[in-house]
Amino acid sequence: MRTFFFRKSTSDKDLQVFQEELRGTRPFFLIFSFVLIAMYMFAFYSDRTLLRPTKLIPLILLGIFHGALYWFSPHLTFDRRWMVPYFLVQGIILFTINLIAQNQGILLGLYLALSGAAVGIIEDIRKGIIPVAAYAILASVNQVLAWGWGSLFGWWILFGPMMFFVVVYVVMFTRETQSRRRTQLLLKELEAAHQQLAEYATKVEDLTLSAERQRMARELHDTLAQGLAGLILQLEAVDSHLGQDHPDQAQDIVHQAMGRARVTLADARSAIQDLRDGTPSVDNLSDAVRQEVERFTTATGIPCELELSPPKEIPISVHEHARRAVAEGLTNIARHAQANNVWLKLGESEGMLEIALRDDGIGFDPTVKLGGHYGLVGLRERARLAGGSLELISEHGAGTTLTLVLPLEDQGAES
Incomplete structure (x- = not known):
């Protein structure tokens, strides 16, 4: 009631x-x-x-x-x-x-x-x-x-205990009713919360699948796509040398292309393994960057001035993001920049790993989205996942500068 x-x-x-x-x-x-x-x-x-x-x-x-x-x-x-x-x-x-x-x-x-x-x-x-x-x-x-007044005392002896019993009984009944009502309310709230959790679980599952698809796309791009792009550049260089009757130089590039193909295959296998167990392979960052620069210079003939002063300890995830970013940046320069010179600087600044890649190529408008170019999208995603930032400065005729800043504190596994 x-x-x-x-x-x-x-x-x-x-x-x-x-x-x-x-x-x-x-x-x-x-x-x-x-x-x-x-x-x-x-x-x-x-x-x-x-x-x-x-x-x-x-x-x-x-x-x-x-x-x-x-x-x-x-x-x-x-x-x-x-x-x-x-x-x-x-x-x-x-x-x-x-x-x-x-x-x-x-x-x-x-x-x-x-x-x-x-x-x-x-x-x-x-x-x-x-x-x-x-x-x-x-x-x-x-x-x-x-x-009359004479009957009041005797009447209260009967009425008082009965009144006390009625009040106590109603209080106990009311409390039981309130408890049952609260239980029913809690059950309804629990059912609503369970339904909401089920909806959240579905959303999380969808987001997880989307994140996994993005991760797989990044790994495929950073291994197979970059490797094949590098091989195409090297094969074009071979064709150019053969056309100019420089068989020795063409043969050197062919050997490098064969090595590049093996490295690409190894990277693809490593990426597949990383996707399975979530632990990326690690080598020395300076050596990895030098190898990328050497392949770039050999394939394109574009000199690259290198300045490396990496920190002593680099988290695994940061190491992977940095190496992939350098490879992607050099690939973009080789394919689109038409540059004569490239400068690459890698070092530590205020507890952050900073990578600056600059060229003197034709430049472009960063505000215009180019379809089919997944590389910059992947770089931005890597910067976001690592808790860092990516800055891209470019304009027509003035070259391009790409600056990637990554925290040296591990931000956890990729989403």
């Missing part, structure tokens, strides 16, 4: 809860109506004077009004502004009924029932004591008016 006694406002959710609880109170009101009718019939049977029209008619009318107020009490007390008027009107009705009836059974039954209902409606024993005390006083007044 919860009525939201302390609620300042009501919401649609409150109304839904109220309707559900109202359906649960209907059996209680049916039982109460049956007991009320049986109590009146027993009183009429035991006291024939109550069958006189002057008593019978007002008792029946007041009884019907009293029972109707019980039935509508959830609606009447839903708004706390009607709480006090409801208890006041019920008290007046009971006082009038007992003035007319002057029957001990009716006196005890009605006041005990109304006191228990008051505690159940308010759902707070401390505030419920107020209407209970008021009804006890009214019942005592009815007792004194009907049977």
